[in-house]
Amino acid sequence: MTTSTTTAVVAHGADDLRVEQVDLRTPEPYEAAVAVAYGGICGSDLHYWRHGAVGQSILRAPMVLGHEVVGTVVHAASDGTGPAEGTPVTVHPATHEDTDVRFPRHRPNLSPAVRYLGSAARFPHTEGAFAREIVLPAAMLRELPRGIDLRVAALAEPAAVAWHAVSRAGDLRGKRVLVVGSGPIGALAVAVAARAGAVEIVAVDLHAKPREIATAVGATRTLDAGDAEAIAAVDADVVIESSGSHRGLASALRGATRGGTVVMVGLLPNGDQPVPVAHAITRELRLVGSFRFNDEIDDVITALADGSLAIDPVVTHSFPVEEALEAFAVAADASVSGKVLLAF
Structure with a gap:
């Protein structure tokens, strides 16, 4: 050849x-x-x-x-x-x-x-x-x-990753959503959650720039990742953990309401992670993994074309x-x- x-x-x-x-x-x-x-x-x-x-x-x-x-x-x-x-x-x-x-x-x-x-x-x-x-x-x-x-x-490709993660949480209409980690995937998850009808979206990050981007794509408010008390007070129906760190996952578990759902899309390092899993037990949280995507890229393209995903x-x-x-x-x-x- x-x-x-x-x-x-x-x-x-x-x-x-x-x-x-x-x-x-x-x-x-x-x-x-x-x-x-x-x-x-x-x-x-x-x-x-x-x-x-x-x-x-x-x-x-x-x-x-x-x-x-x-x-x-x-x-x-x-x-x-x-x-x-x-x-x-x-x-x-x-x-x-x-x-x-x-x-x-x-x-x-x-x-x-x-x-x-x-x-x-x-x-x-x-x-x-x-x-x-x-x-x-x-x-x-x-x-x-x-x-x-x-x-x-x-x-389109990273947005499909975010779309898949948000869909793993189920129907978001009228829900309060917490997004931990507002890098590109987190910001895209904010945008997808807004399109899906979430009534409140709280975005968390260590840095001001990602929080600014999250606000621009649909976050109703933002929090500094170091403010553990404020994050725990969010009491979110659904949490999207996209930081890929054990500290972010700990914040996600604490920020979820009793009976809530935590979607883990941030890829943590291999090996054991020190997180407060007791919260998941006593609050009956639903922990859901999210890995890459399937055909959601087609949904993203449609949403970009009709203007519903900004x-x-x-x-x-x-x-x-x-x-x-x-x-x-x-x-x-x-x-x-x-x-x-x-x-x-």
Whole structure:
């Protein structure tokens, strides 16, 4: 198979991020080529940059990062599947393989055989999509309605993560919601909860900037993460824990009303965590995990198109791909940024 090259953002190991040329495959009949417009920097991308690993997913070879991308089809799949040339698209970054391991078949995000763009969970690694041009199965592409700002559409993937988390809590109409951790996923959860009819949304964060963004997308008030007494007094029907820290989870448990629901979408480190689980027992809290998403990205696209999901303020910075290292540094500083995009 012949190859050409394209500019990409590649993690070679801890603190070793490079913008370099990588091979671009000729598409198979079922694959399309996409010219990437924007890519959103995710927490997992930051971990690969800083630590060379995300939990047990350890870099064993250089890997192209990125899974939150939008662009335009420049070569449609020759077998006739997928979007036509010239179509603006976003990407569903997961693919699934058959497995004999038991899991709910209607919840493929729980499959142990899933592959995710820009992941070192397997070897050879699954290359990511931070490149000027990418080749992907046409089935991974989602057509974007004409007129959608691609900068905002770059949030479709993380917004789907937030949508999945909020849906795990059930009907939010008339409910009081507490969101612990107001980074990009938390802010997007605020926006999704507002669209879902929550009557009150309290957003919590250590920093003023994320609280400001949360207010802009629908939070009715915000609290400093250090104000434990005020957080406990929220008495929320539903709590979305998106900080990914044991302190955040402790706040979530204390801030939930008796009989309430705590959705855990923030990914905590591996190993035991010191949290006040007794609160969950004595208050009969419902603790719910939330991992990635399934088809919620389609709901997000529809909501962006009809204007019912307002998430523009979540994007705070955009850097040309040549300035990727600076972009990653800004994205890693939650006190100054929300979602940081790379412009390809």
